[in-house]
Amino acid sequence: MTAKIAYDDVEVGTELPAQTFPVTRATLVRYAGASGDFNPIHYNERFAKEVGLPDVIAHGMFTMAEAARVVTDWTGDPAAVVEYGVRFTKPVVVPDDDKGALIEVSAKVAAKLDDNTVRVDLTATCAGQKVLGMSRAVVRLA
Amino acid sequence: MALDQSFVGRTYPPTEPYEVGREKIREFAEAVGDTNPAYRDPEAAKAYGHADVIAPPTFVFSITFRAAGQVVEDPQLGLDYSRVVHGDQKFAYTRPVRAGDRLTVTSTIEAIKSMAGNDILDIRGEVHDASGEHVVTAWTKLVARAAEEV
Numbered sequence: 423m424t425a426k427i428a429y430d431d432v433e434v435g436t437e438l439p440a441q442t443f444p445v446t447r448a449t450l451v452r453y454a455g456a457s458g459d460f461n462p463i464h465y466n467e468r469f470a471k472e473v474g475l476p477d478v479i480a481h482g483m484f485t486m487a488e489a490a491r492v493v494t495d496w497t498g499d500p501a502a503v504v505e506y507g508v509r510f511t512k513p514v515v516v517p518d519d520d521k522g523a524l525i526e527v528s529a530k531v532a533a534k535l536d537d538n539t540v541r542v543d544l545t546a547t548c549a550g551q552k553v554l555g556m557s558r559a560v561v562r563l564a
Numbered sequence: 565m566a567l568d569q570s571f572v573g574r575t576y577p578p579t580e581p582y583e584v585g586r587e588k589i590r591e592f593a594e595a596v597g598d599t600n601p602a603y604r605d606p607e608a609a610k611a612y613g614h615a616d617v618i619a620p621p622t623f624v625f626s627i628t629f630r631a632a633g634q635v636v637e638d639p640q641l642g643l644d645y646s647r648v649v650h651g652d653q654k655f656a657y658t659r660p661v662r663a664g665d666r667l668t669v670t671s672t673i674e675a676i677k678s679m680a681g682n683d684i685l686d687i688r689g690e691v692h693d694a695s696g697e698h699v700v701t702a703w704t705k706l707v708a709r710a711a712e713e714v
Binding site for chain 2: 556
C-alpha cells in the first residue's frame with residue numbers, strides 16, 4: 423500500500439478536495455446492474471410512490487461509493503482505506519429528467535491516529551440536505 | 565411485530581465462494597464513474613503493490629448483502645423485507661478485495677432492537693479468501709419500518 427499523501431503532511435482540519443457527483447435515472451439503472459441491487463424503488467417511480475417515497479431514490483450504496491471517491495482520489499491507492507462507515511440519513515431523490523440530482527461531498531481530517539492512520543469525516547448533501555451521517559473513514563497514509 | 569431476541573448471536577453457514585472477476589470490478593467502477601487505474605489496469609495495481617486489480621471499497625457489499633439474504637429471508641426470524649431500509653453500513657478491511665479472490669461470507673446476527681415499532685437488525689458479514697485469511701468485515705444495519713396503521 424502506497425498512499426501518495428504523507429501522514430506528516432496532514433493536520434487535523436486538512437481538507438480533502440471536495441467533489442460533486444451527478445446522478446440520473448440512467449446512472450441508477452447502470453448501478454443496479456453492476457451491483458445486483460434491483461430494488462424497484464431505484465428505477466420505478468410508480469413503485470417508489472406506492473411505498474411512500476417522494477420519487478425514485480438512489481441506492482444508498484451508490485452514494486456511499488461516490489463519497490469514498492473523495493478519499494480514494496486523495497490517497498491514490500484505494501487500499502489506503504482501512505475502515506469506512508456511513509449512516510443513511512435521507513434519500514437522494516432522482517427526478518426523471520436529464521439533470522437528475524447532485525451529490526456534493528466534502529471531507530476533512532478529523533483526527534490523527536496511530537500507525538500513520540487518520541480519521542477522515544465526510545459530509546454528503548443533496549439539495550441542501552445531509553444524505554449521509556456519521557460518515558467516517560480511517561485511512562493509512564504514507 | 566418485535567423480532568425474536570433469541571436470534572442474537574446466531575451464525576449462518578458460510579456461503580459458497582464468490583469468484584471476483586476483473587471485468588466485474590471494471591463494470592462496478594464504471595457504474596460509479598470511478599476512473600482509478602487500480603480498478604482497471606493490473607500494471608497500475610501492481611505499482612501500488614497489489615497482485616491484480618483491486619475492487620472499490622464498497623464493491624464487497626454486493627457479496628455480503630447476498631449472504632445476508634440467509635438472515636433476511638429466514639422464515640423463523642420473520643422479518644418483513646418489503647418494509648426494510650438500509651440504516652448504516654460499515655467496512656473494516658484487512659486487505660482490499662482483488663480479482664481472482666474466491667470469497668466466502670459468514671453472517672452473524674449481532675443485535676436485534678425494537679424502537680418506535682421499527683425492527684432494527686444488525687448483521688455482521690465476515691469475508692474470507694480461499695486460504696481462510698480474513699479480507700473484510702461488513703456491518704449492515706437494516707431497519708424494518710413499522711407497519712402503517714390501517
